[in-house]
Amino acid sequence: MLAKPDGGRLREGPQWAYEYKLDGYRVAMRIAADGTTVLTSRNGLDLTVEFAELTGVLTAALRGRAAVLDGEVVVYNETGQIDFGLLQQRRGRFQKHRTAKRTDPFEDVPIRFLAFDLLQLDDQLLLDQPYEQRRHQLAELPMPDPFRITVVPSYTTDDLTADRLTPQRLLDRVAAEGHEGLVAKRLDSPYLPGKRPDFWCKHPLVQTREVIVCGWRPGQSGFTGTVGGLLLGAHDPDTGELIYIGDVGTGFTRQDRDHLRDRLQPLERSGHPFASPPPREDLVRARWVDPVLVGEVRFRQFTRGDEGRLRHTAWRGLRADRTPSEVTAPRPGRPGPPPAPEPIKIGSRVTVNAGGRTLALSNLDKPLYPDGTTKSEVIAYYSRIAPVLLPHLADRPVTFVRFPNGVHGQKFFQKNTDASAPGWLPTVPLRGGGSRRSTDANEIVHYPLLHELAALVWAANLAALELHVPQWTVTDGVRDLPNRLVFDLDPGPGTTIVDCCRVAERLHDVLVADGLIPVAATSGSKGMQIYAGVEVTSAQAPSVYAKAAAVAFEREAPQQVTTNMAKSRREGRVFIDWSQNSPAKTTISPYSLRGRDEPTVATPVTWDEVRGCRRAEELVFTVDEVLERTSELGDLLAPVLQNRAPLPATSSSGSRSLTRSWPPRR
Structure with missing residues (x-):
């Protein structure tokens, strides 16, 4: 039985109960009297082998009774949230x-079956019984291993009232x-297999849609050699014809793009599969495939009119548990799905x-990125990355770059902590913004210090996507000497x-020769930074060293690098910005999000990754990839925190290690 969209109006009243809408694979669990368990998807796909660890869990508890349970197979991430991306991986x-032909289990990605309905118990079919009675019998089933199989909570009006909700x-x-x-479910509703009646109404916070992959465009620039975007279709609900409903070009990881390329190339065909050709502008560079793969996208709008199109789409993954025949499009000429509801009104x-x-x-489901990434997802990222991010923010005054209306809205820098900040948040007052070169040397700026998880969550709630910090810390309100060196490499x-x-390879050799690590x-954008922990005796020492090194690089390879800040001088060169070491400057913090078209992150990388990089997209990381990298x-x-070394003396010729030939031979 399927849930019907509620049109943005959550059903209310004593006749309704509420369950969390789950983000996984819909699965029926069929347990025979002898304990044999079979797991099937909504379209009849046998998933028993794939989810073998769920078989046999309820056998002893059922004591020889047969049962059929309806539910969802999900994967939880480290913060205890259901994560569809991990299930796809x-x-x-x-x-x-x-x-x-490997048989070893996936013990590092545990799955869980969340049951929400009971369709048969022993030899009695329960389909005609009301939902309330089926749920009561389901709740009475023993759950010997709730970490593998458990029952989804159901909240009646009485339950909510008791909790003052x-x-x-x-x-x-x-x-x-x-x-x-x-998902709102009527207490008196029967179970109608394969139907989508008004008895069950889903109220999504994020709109998703199943689509048929009908073609693809090869990537360009940094995505050359892989998939740049997909062309999508669905069946007309009246005629059954396959029609074009738009495309999707964001939301892919690099692995997604390569995997899709490998899946799509064997399916290529000479022409498009639609009943009517797509718009001419969408045919450019298109490569068509047999329409056999089903995927899922997140979107913000479906345009009205005879040629409805999904807009603001982001890829979520392939759906092997769906068949193309199930995928239908909104009716032409009628309003499509309503915009995602705003459950949290302004000011709430x-x-x-x-x-x-x-x-x-507040406003947790407000999109901050074009791919639909919401404020709640930004908060979730900063919450999960906190253990590795906070040590690099400790005692460093933070400058926020805020995007209250998303990355395509107006942004602004914020240094001063305003009156709305919580009383427990530590701040540090610094004269002239912490720099003698400030335009107002007597101005006192109260910078926030982010020392704990709650501070990161507070900042993320302000839509402070980017966190910028200096190379120095503060102690008891006084600025310390710099403790790290940075080279900011910006591609022209x-x-x-x-x-x-x-x-960076050459910089690595020079810094190592000078005793640094x-x-x-x-940078999370186009370039990168090279850091090293240092011990210095003056605030200007890192700038002096970095400038000498950068100038020596420019002298040795003027066609490859420049130290000139003028953009007209950067054509075909990498700009080595040594000035980031100035006490007045700040640099994007590692592990910070960036306010770009996609939720990319400033990400530490290994030197093997640096040396092996031959394509720009190899060093582009989104939030999910960064979280996965840090766990591994x-x-x-x-x-940089653990190893601080004294800077060597410099001369007019630069570092003592810059006498070797450069660029490096490869």
Whole structure:
């Protein structure tokens, strides 16, 4: 039985119960009297082998009774949120293992079956019984291993009243916890397999849609050699014809793009598969495929008119549990799906606990990036990255770059902590913004200090996507000497981060020869930074050393690098910005988001990655990839904190190690 969209109006009244809308694979669990368990998807795909760890869990508890449960298979991330992306990654790994005839389990990606309905118990079919009775019998089933199989909570009006909640406040809580939305179910509803009646109504916080992959465009620039975007279709609900409904070009990881390329190339055909040709402008560089793969996209709008199109789309992944025949388009000439509802009105608040502190958050489902990434997802990222990010922010005055209306809206820099900041947030007053060169040397700026999880959540709630910090810290309100050195490598027109990597390789050798331990990080934009922990006796020492090194680089390879800040002088060169070491300057903090078209992150990388980089997209990382990297690699920037070495003396010729030939031979 399927849930019907509620048109943006959450159903309310004593006849309704509410369940969390889940973000996983819909699965029926069929348990025979002898304990044999079969798992099938909505379209009849047998998933028993793929989710083998769910079989047998309820056998002993059922004591010889047969049962059929309806529910969702999900994966939880480290913060306890259901993560569809992790489930997709697990499925990709399963397919590779199956191809390689491997049988080892995925113990590092545990799955969970969340049951929300009981369709049969022993030899009694329960389809005609009301939802309320089916749920009561489901709740009475013993759950011997709730970490693998458990029952989804159901909230009646009485349950909400007892907790001093309303359906709308429950929805606010769902949004704050990062779930997809709610499903309202009538207490008296029967179970109608394959039907989508008014008995079940889904209220999504994020709009998603199943689509048929009908073609693709090869990537350009940094995505050359892989998939740049997909061309999407669906069946007309009246005629059954395949029609074009738009495209999607964001939301892909590099692995997604390469995997899709490999899946699509064998399916190529000479012409498009649609009943009518797509618009001419959408045919440019299109490569068509047989319409056999189903995917899912997130979107913000479906345009009205005879040629409805999905707008502001972002890719979510392939759906092997769906068939193309199931995918239908909105009816031509009629309004498409309504915009995602705004459950949190301007000025309203949701109260959450972050690291033991109570915070009021607002507008959590407001999109901040074109791909639909919302404020709640930004908060979730900063919450999860906090353990590795906070040590690099500790005691460093933070400058925010805020994007209250998203990355395409107006942005502004904020140094001063305003009156709305929580009383527990530490700040540091610095005269002239911390610099003697300030335009107003007597101005006192109260910078925030982000020392704990709650401070990061508070900043993210301000839509402070970017966090910029200096190379020095403060102690008892007084500025310390710099404790890290940074080279900011900015690719000029005609160059990319690949060229920055070649400069970084030489910088690595120079810094190591001078007794330092360099670490590389992408800027999250086009360039990269090279850091090293240092001990100095003057505030200007890092700038003096960095400038001498940069000038020596420019003298040795004037066609590859420049130290001239004028953009007209950067054509075909990498700009080495040594001035980031000035006490007055700040640099994007590693692990900070960037306010770009996609939610990319300033990401520490290994030197093997730097040396091996041959394509710009190899060093582009989004939030999900960074979280995955840190779980596998830890904090690659830790050596900057753990190893501080004195800077060597410099001369007019630069570092003592800059006498070797450059560029490096490869």
